[in-house]
Amino acid sequence: MSKHFKEQLLHIATIGKTVGIKGDMKFHDKSDFPEQFKVGSSFLINKKDKITLTDVNFERGLVKINNLTNPQDCKKFTNAKLFTTYEETRKNCHLEEGEHFFFDLEDCQVYEDGKLLGIVKEIERIAVTNYLYIVTAENLVKNGFVKSFLVPFVEPFKVAVDIDKKIITLCGAMDILEAS
16 A cells, blocks of 8 residues: 555444354444444545445444455455545534544644654543544653653543644643653
8 A cells, every 4th residue: 555545534434354154244433433333334445446324224333335245255355455535535424512523633743831842643532532643742752751651632621622733732741751
């Protein structure tokens, strides 16, 4: 897969192994927007090939794809990653006030009291809480702080987010960094 392909697309789910004898496959949602996974939705699995969801069962964590009902036919899609574009995500997924797409938070600089703590590498979800995975600023690492740390992306830690300037202001993050 080319680097250019990966940069343009967003990995939003992975198809797992086959389950049972009717073509069901495990489904691993990697997104915040399960509403995009509905019967008839199509997603890229590489540069040119798409698959279409023909049944979705969130309670059981299963999907059927391309109207396939034979587990042997389905096996070639085991571990297939589903991709969509950033534009499609923005179009199909509704954000509430104060919500942000994970990909918009990545690479933001993180500040507390005007001091740069680091840069968001990615967002990690642990149970129901989203955490900023922050790569610590080099000057802080040189002063003995850990190379990376997690901060819950919830109140009271989250103070302000400016996606246009790629800046997140936090409160209490320095305490977490010092305790890490």
